[in-house]
Amino acid sequence: MTTEPATPQDEARTRILDAAEALLRRHGPDKVAVTDVARALKMSHANVYRFFENKAALFDALVRRWLGRLEGPLSKIAAEDGPAPERLKRWALTLHRQKREKVSGEPEMFAAFDKAAEHAGGAVRAHLEALERQLSAIIADGRAQGVWPAPTPTAAMDVFAAISSFSHPGIVQANGAADRSAELERVVKLIDSGLRAGG
Amino acid sequence: MTTEPATPQDEARTRILDAAEALLRRHGPDKVAVTDVARALKMSHANVYRFFENKAALFDALVRRWLGRLEGPLSKIAAEDGPAPERLKRWALTLHRQKREKVSGEPEMFAAFDKAAEHAGGAVRAHLEALERQLSAIIADGRAQGVWPAPTPTAAMDVFAAISSFSHPGIVQANGAADRSAELERVVKLIDSGLRAGG
DNA sequence: TTAGTTACAGATTTCAAGTTTTGTAATTAG
DNA sequence: CTAATTACAAAACTTGAAATCTGTAACTAA
Numbered sequence: 254m255t256t257e258p259a260t261p262q263d264e265a266r267t268r269i270l271d272a273a274e275a276l277l278r279r280h281g282p283d284k285v286a287v288t289d290v291a292r293a294l295k296m297s298h299a300n301v302y303r304f305f306e307n308k309a310a311l312f313d314a315l316v317r318r319w320l321g322r323l324e325g326p327l328s329k330i331a332a333e334d335g336p337a338p339e340r341l342k343r344w345a346l347t348l349h350r351q352k353r354e355k356v357s358g359e360p361e362m363f364a365a366f367d368k369a370a371e372h373a374g375g376a377v378r379a380h381l382e383a384l385e386r387q388l389s390a391i392i393a394d395g396r397a398q399g400v401w402p403a404p405t406p407t408a409a410m411d412v413f414a415a416i417s418s419f420s421h422p423g424i425v426q427a428n429g430a431a432d433r434s435a436e437l438e439r440v441v442k443l444i445d446s447g448l449r450a451g452g
Numbered sequence: 453m454t455t456e457p458a459t460p461q462d463e464a465r466t467r468i469l470d471a472a473e474a475l476l477r478r479h480g481p482d483k484v485a486v487t488d489v490a491r492a493l494k495m496s497h498a499n500v501y502r503f504f505e506n507k508a509a510l511f512d513a514l515v516r517r518w519l520g521r522l523e524g525p526l527s528k529i530a531a532e533d534g535p536a537p538e539r540l541k542r543w544a545l546t547l548h549r550q551k552r553e554k555v556s557g558e559p560e561m562f563a564a565f566d567k568a569a570e571h572a573g574g575a576v577r578a579h580l581e582a583l584e585r586q587l588s589a590i591i592a593d594g595r596a597q598g599v600w601p602a603p604t605p606t607a608a609m610d611v612f613a614a615i616s617s618f619s620h621p622g623i624v625q626a627n628g629a630a631d632r633s634a635e636l637e638r639v640v641k642l643i644d645s646g647l648r649a650g651g
Numbered sequence: 652t653t654a655g656t657t658a659c660a661g662a663t664t665t666c667a668a669g670t671t672t673t674g675t676a677a678t679t680a681g
Numbered sequence: 682c683t684a685a686t687t688a689c690a691a692a693a694c695t696t697g698a699a700a701t702c703t704g705t706a707a708c709t710a711a
Contacts, residue, residue: 261653261654262653265654286701286702286703287702287703287704288701288702288703289702296654296655296656297655297656297657298702298703298704299655299656299657299658299704299705299706300654300655300656302703302704302705303653303654303655307703307704308702308703308704370626405638407635407638410635411635411638411639411642412642414617414618414635414636414639415614415615415617415639415642415643416614417617417623418613418614418616418617418620419613421617421620421622421623423620423622423623423626424616424620424622424623427569427622433613436606436609436610436613437613439604439606439610440610440613440614442646443610443611443614443643443646443647444614444642444643444646445646446645446646446647446649446650447641447642447643447644447645447646447649448642448645449649450645450646450648450649451645460683460684461683464684485671485672485673486672486673486674487671487672487673495684495685495686496685496686496687497672497673497674498674498675498676498685498686498687498688499684499685499686501673501674501675502683502684502685505674506673506674507672507673507674
């Protein structure tokens with residue numbers, strides 16, 4: 254989890270991403286050009302292309318970094334060793350809260366994230382895979398602890414599908430980032446019952 | 453379930469909706485003006501406004517009619533009197549299939565539907581309420597049949613939330629209308645287990 | 652070899668104009 | 682009183698020229 258840039262390449266990439274993120278937050282998305290980023294760093298835009306293949310790759314990297322920060326608290330919960338059912342509930346609620354906060358608190362970054370998602374950007378795929386890995390870990394712990402006797406091989410995927418309407422950007426946004434924690438808690442309870450009963 | 457227009461008012465409304473739907477299917481959405489609809493019917497556009505408050509109301513009514521047709525097979529399943537768990541599964545799978553078919557088979561209508569949803573159109577709200585009523589009926593049957601002993605008052609809402617990622621337009625579309633029946637079947641099984649265990 | 656540059660063609664975006672469309676009002680016909 | 686019309690202002694959309702942006706190539710500096 255080192256955020257430190259290692260090679261000079263990485264350092265330059267980080268500086269470019271920092272500048273791009275600052276611009277993105279000031280002016281919204283769609284209004285940040287590669288030339289703007291270059292200008293902010295007092296370099297020619299052609300030089301930016303030495304560090305990122307193209308504009309999409311630059312913003313994909315930006316979204317990847319942003320989503321990585323969002324994943325932090327979640328991976329912590331996944332790595333704990335308390336009772337799995339409580340962790341599953343807390344993990345789901347935290348994910349819901351994170352997404353809501355991003356939608357209402359960082360709308361520019363969120364819009365960029367949405368856009369990257371549309372363009373089949375790797376960042377979003379990587380994010381979803383990371384989340385599913387965390388969920389798999391919690392479920393594996395639940396089996397080890399004996400609370401969930403026989404989760405199927407697809408259990409993590411299935412649970413993720415069942416709670417995804419509480420974290421999917423489009424749906425969260427369509428609901429005006431409303432707090433649906435109470436409903437999510439009930440859905441998790443239902444799933445937990447199902448897992449205890451053995452799928 | 454009479455589709456027959458009753459009053460002359462309704463007849464005019466139906467003729468207008470028919471014309472609007474035909475135009476919508478030929479040319480996509482965004483390209484159908486109230487003036488076009490009026491021209492197709494050889495009336496002035498001002499006359500159309502005698503039957504629909506405004507353009508949004510016209511398209512909302514169109515979407516409402518379209519969604520009503522989509523709800524048909526589902527309400528039939530909800531009204532059957534076989535075993536509730538099997539009906540829940542079939543209902544969920546049918547909803548998923550319906551949405552996928554609409555996305556890939558009637559993209560213009562679907563786009564109009566999506567647009568209506570964004571504009572907080574009543575049609576979509578009515579659709580969601582109708583679906584939830586059907587789900588409530590199936591769950592009430594399950595309790596009556598003794599398979600699901602103690603569903604909570606919010607059970608239908610919770611189940612709907614858990615399977616909504618398989619029917620939500622945005623998500624279905626983002627997945628390229630892919631068939632996720634197998635996954636949905638697993639999610640329903642999980643929910644069914646949860647309901648049997650008493651939620 | 653890596654960081655950086657200038658110069659350029661093609662794609663995309665902007666912006667002001669003209670045009671269409673929306674929604675209303677006043678009016679006519681039965 | 683309902684079905685329909687014409688006429689109109691304001692909002693939304695189209696269009697095409699000008700400006701900007703993207704991505705590449707050929708080059709310089711350390």
